[in-house]
Amino acid sequence: MIRNNVKVVAFDADDTLWVxxxxxxxxxxxxxxxxxxxxxxxxxxxxxxxxxxxxxxLYGYGIKGFVLSMMECALEISNGNLPSEILSKIxxxxxxxLDKPVVVLDNVESVLQSLSKKYKLIVATxxxxxxxxxxxxxxxxLQYFHHIEVMSEKKxxxxxxxxxHLDIKPxxxxxxxxxxxxxxxxxxxxxxxxxxxxxxxxWQYEEVNSNSINEDYIxxxxxxxxxxxx
Amino acid sequence: MIRNNVKVVAFDADDTLWVxxxxxxxxxxxxxxxxxxxxxxxxxxxxxxxxxxxxxxLYGYGIKGFVLSMMECALEISNGNLPSEILSKIxxxxxxxLDKPVVVLDNVESVLQSLSKKYKLIVATxxxxxxxxxxxxxxxxLQYFHHIEVMSEKKxxxxxxxxxHLDIKPxxxxxxxxxxxxxxxxxxxxxxxxxxxxxxxxWQYEEVNSNSINEDYIxxxxxxxxxxxx
Numbered sequence: 001m002i003r004n005n006v007k008v009v010a011f012d013a014d015d016t017l018w019v020x021x022x023x024x025x026x027x028x029x030x031x032x033x034x035x036x037x038x039x040x041x042x043x044x045x046x047x048x049x050x051x052x053x054x055x056x057x058l059y060g061y062g063i064k065g066f067v068l069s070m071m072e073c074a075l076e077i078s079n080g081n082l083p084s085e086i087l088s089k090i091x092x093x094x095x096x097x098l099d100k101p102v103v104v105l106d107n108v109e110s111v112l113q114s115l116s117k118k119y120k121l122i123v124a125t126x127x128x129x130x131x132x133x134x135x136x137x138x139x140x141x142l143q144y145f146h147h148i149e150v151m152s153e154k155k156x157x158x159x160x161x162x163x164x165h166l167d168i169k170p171x172x173x174x175x176x177x178x179x180x181x182x183x184x185x186x187x188x189x190x191x192x193x194x195x196x197x198x199x200x201x202x203w204q205y206e207e208v209n210s211n212s213i214n215e216d217y218i219x220x221x222x223x224x225x226x227x228x229x230x
Numbered sequence: 231m232i233r234n235n236v237k238v239v240a241f242d243a244d245d246t247l248w249v250x251x252x253x254x255x256x257x258x259x260x261x262x263x264x265x266x267x268x269x270x271x272x273x274x275x276x277x278x279x280x281x282x283x284x285x286x287x288l289y290g291y292g293i294k295g296f297v298l299s300m301m302e303c304a305l306e307i308s309n310g311n312l313p314s315e316i317l318s319k320i321x322x323x324x325x326x327x328l329d330k331p332v333v334v335l336d337n338v339e340s341v342l343q344s345l346s347k348k349y350k351l352i353v354a355t356x357x358x359x360x361x362x363x364x365x366x367x368x369x370x371x372l373q374y375f376h377h378i379e380v381m382s383e384k385k386x387x388x389x390x391x392x393x394x395h396l397d398i399k400p401x402x403x404x405x406x407x408x409x410x411x412x413x414x415x416x417x418x419x420x421x422x423x424x425x426x427x428x429x430x431x432x433w434q435y436e437e438v439n440s441n442s443i444n445e446d447y448i449x450x451x452x453x454x455x456x457x458x459x460x
Contacts, residue, residue, distance in 0.1 A: 067298060075317060075321075080315070080318070082317065094298065128290065133382050161377070
């Protein structure tokens, strides 16, 4: 099912190589409880999500944009009367997130060790540039990768640009990731190959109806099953 | 003075290709005047600079980190009692900065046009990934570049990584930029070549005593003089 001429295997980072979404969920819960005097926590979650999506074209992905969206959302929820202690705590939520330990997911290292002997491996991720580079350094799996590509988006045109930059054809490229929307769908649409490794938690924005995928793709339960396919 | 075997010419972006520092100065002045009830504007500038440098390892370069540092600084200057209107205005300063027009500097386009016929040109810049990509798109000079490299730092090790990634030797690489600290000094130290094109305004953090440079380098008054050297 996977064609044999793969030259570069690219791994998504957050929730594919290491835990990430869990920290965002914790931060959202902390944010909602900070503002629970003003609104129900459910409503706060909804408003924050709306604010994040609205700011995405301006701020892009990553923790810093998320913190700025929390502040703007908090200002609105408090009717323009936000206590400074809450502002200060939001800044701290962001700094804590940027300082989290990197928890590499099960079996990732052994799979990388094995694949790095046969393929050029890269990381292809969204998020804050410095943050992702630091996570890769802290992860202890840096040595398996040729380099890291931090992308501002993961749409078809972004992957096409990446392939041009890597100087390879779509058929030479295999993407591994947890997001159907970002790691699988656009990849199949440009004629490259993808394998889906779900993570237990998915950011609402990354959710996609799998019926909208017209091509075949493989979903594997654990990253260690990768070795059965390439 | 420039060796003839250059394969890749890399341009710094902010204040080399287009205006940038001017917008940061305007933002700093606006910030200082927002808080002028609490402190002298001079003191506010000093405190903001200190906060930015302190947060640099966590936030990296770029507008979003700058906005987060402004907020933290404002909280401290207001003794933990920051009016929400000021917070809201700081958010707006950041959004305005992210939405500024891109003003390409004089003679940049004609120089790129000429050099792109002979060399592979790239952009090598710090800052927010999405923001720099958008500026390059808005600039109208995107077509002269093979691609853009947004770097989390511009130290020797970062340039060494970049050269590995480009698969070229130091002697094949020429860097053009306005910052002695980021665009010239580390480049000379790894045996690559650099030409310095000063901009009238330099961020305090980028200032360097030119006596600390042990190698010869060329400073040109206008980017159009580049064509006299390569």
